[in-house]
Amino acid sequence: MSTSILKKLWNKLSTDYLCLLNQQEYCDVTIKVGTKSNFRVFKAHSLILRSRSQYFKNALSTCWNKKDDDGFFQVDLCGMNISEGVFDKVLIYIYGGCLPLDEIRPCEKLRLMVTADMLMMDEFIDYLEHNIIQTEKNYITKETNKLLLVSTQIPRCKKLLNVCQQLMLRNPITFIQSVEFLSVSREYIRELLEFKILGLDEVSIFDCIIRWGIHNTCEFNCDLNSMDDIIDLIKICSIDQFEALRSTIKDLVPFIRFFKFDPGFFNEKFGPFKKLIDHELYNQIIQYHKNPNFLSLQKIYPFRLNSTLISELHISTISSWIELPEDQRDLFSSPPIIKKFQDDNINFDSLPFEFDLIFRSQGKRISDSLWREKVHNQGPTLTIIKTVNQGIFGGYKSASWKEKKITKGKHNKIKKIECVDGGDGFIFQWSNNNSFDCVKIVCLKLQWINKHLDFDMFLGGSKMSLDFRFGKGLSVFNRESRHDKFEKGLMYAIEEVEIFKVLKKIS
Numbered sequence: 001m002s003t004s005i006l007k008k009l010w011n012k013l014s015t016d017y018l019c020l021l022n023q024q025e026y027c028d029v030t031i032k033v034g035t036k037s038n039f040r041v042f043k044a045h046s047l048i049l050r051s052r053s054q055y056f057k058n059a060l061s062t063c064w065n066k067k068d069d070d071g072f073f074q075v076d077l078c079g080m081n082i083s084e085g086v087f088d089k090v091l092i093y094i095y096g097g098c099l100p101l102d103e104i105r106p107c108e109k110l111r112l113m114v115t116a117d118m119l120m121m122d123e124f125i126d127y128l129e130h131n132i133i134q135t136e137k138n139y140i141t142k143e144t145n146k147l148l149l150v151s152t153q154i155p156r157c158k159k160l161l162n163v164c165q166q167l168m169l170r171n172p173i174t175f176i177q178s179v180e181f182l183s184v185s186r187e188y189i190r191e192l193l194e195f196k197i198l199g200l201d202e203v204s205i206f207d208c209i210i211r212w213g214i215h216n217t218c219e220f221n222c223d224l225n226s227m228d229d230i231i232d233l234i235k236i237c238s239i240d241q242f243e244a245l246r247s248t249i250k251d252l253v254p255f256i257r258f259f260k261f262d263p264g265f266f267n268e269k270f271g272p273f274k275k276l277i278d279h280e281l282y283n284q285i286i287q288y289h290k291n292p293n294f295l296s297l298q299k300i301y302p303f304r305l306n307s308t309l310i311s312e313l314h315i316s317t318i319s320s321w322i323e324l325p326e327d328q329r330d331l332f333s334s335p336p337i338i339k340k341f342q343d344d345n346i347n348f349d350s351l352p353f354e355f356d357l358i359f360r361s362q363g364k365r366i367s368d369s370l371w372r373e374k375v376h377n378q379g380p381t382l383t384i385i386k387t388v389n390q391g392i393f394g395g396y397k398s399a400s401w402k403e404k405k406i407t408k409g410k411h412n413k414i415k416k417i418e419c420v421d422g423g424d425g426f427i428f429q430w431s432n433n434n435s436f437d438c439v440k441i442v443c444l445k446l447q448w449i450n451k452h453l454d455f456d457m458f459l460g461g462s463k464m465s466l467d468f469r470f471g472k473g474l475s476v477f478n479r480e481s482r483h484d485k486f487e488k489g490l491m492y493a494i495e496e497v498e499i500f501k502v503l504k505k506i507s
Helices: 003-023 046-052 054-059 084-096 106-118 122-135 137-142 144-153 158-170 172-176 186-193 202-215 227-236 239-249 263-269 271-276 279-290 312-323 326-332 368-375
Strands: 029-034 039-044 073-076 337-339 353-361 381-387 392-397 406-408 414-417 425-430 440-449 458-460 464-467 473-478 490-504
Touching (some): 039 046, 039 084, 046 054, 084 106, 084 122, 106 122, 106 144, 122 137, 122 158, 137 144, 137 158, 144 158, 158 172, 172 202, 202 227, 202 239, 227 271, 239 271, 263 279, 312 353, 312 392, 353 368, 425 458, 425 464
Antiparallel strands (some): 029 039, 337 440, 381 490, 392 425, 406 414, 425 440, 458 464, 464 473, 473 490
16 A cells, blocks of 8 residues: 555544544543633543543543543543643644644643643654754754753653753853753752763852752742852851751762862852861861862862863863973974873862863864854864864864955955964874773874964964864875874864863963
């Protein structure tokens, strides 16, 4: 039987079932939807409801529900925060097997998915999730926090959760400071705190955990936005309130990396919170901030960089290269082998720069418009490029990527192209072994660049360069054969690109 015939038969079956719903013949169920004081009664068929929803199968079982004098089962959905319009569409899907989703706003699709979860309609959840991911990309980008909250509450929405999570990780501070974060489950917060790549300083993480704790502790009746307000509240709260807060967040506190706090904050402002942690741990943190070589009995975790490609060890090494005076670069000619010391030797003050992720692309061609939007005019940047089976390449440039100013003359012909200062810096290659847990990082090649050429998606000078302007490939050029630092004219497949804005810390 051909596909077209099957489609016609399916459409006819769907239409017949929808007619059965609209005509309400042989209905034996009434369903209240709305609030206790303002509701609408829907009529439906118990046999169809049972076959399409596990919730209705349970609610309409003979041991749960008896028919009234008029021969109807009664189901009360009041108080479940389901609107009449949403439930009307749920019934259309139950009877007709599909919905014209292109006519439904994305926010309503989200409400439909929440309702489908409450009514235990797994097939409907999958249908909506797939549609939202495929057709509502702009909405997902704009309302990432809202969608992330919903997808954490629906266990079946793994794909949507992954999409939203990837977007959130590009700028996680906007999520943890949002209203939605306060309603996220404890389990999901624990998952976040276990991330190596959360990309936030520990003070910001501690701040959001305290705010979440206050919001979810019934002894407090307020939401606070600033750390100073939180500190003032903790100073004046009662013993019972403090103990209730400690109970709320006790299983989250062990995931906070106190050893990576800004020492200034810990020494000056952490005092009111010190009873949240073990007394011995508090004393060890104080000792560590006074002396980074202090051997703590506690496990010290690394900084949470927002990167899937590099660790704090890479960042520490790159920082040393950035700070290296120009007159010492000749002494730094041979590729160094960077041995991995204990993570606790890299503390807050050891890193003179902050590295903020501004762009990430996973194996896709980078569009010119997206590049200009995310990367232009950001100041000094660090670029990390992971290739397929060939390790990691990258580079640092001290000046912004900028758009060239083009002057046009008669007949729209280009008259002048303004030169842009590409800044100085370096390019490098690491070995394939780029695991966070490796014993050492082997830097195979390092080349200082006196002046980067002013092209987008291009690092290096006229003699040696990394070029990732075209498609998914990285071109590595060495135009001086006497140099043995980079291979000549090779093309590598790109797996992922990350670009960081490099900011000098203010002492």
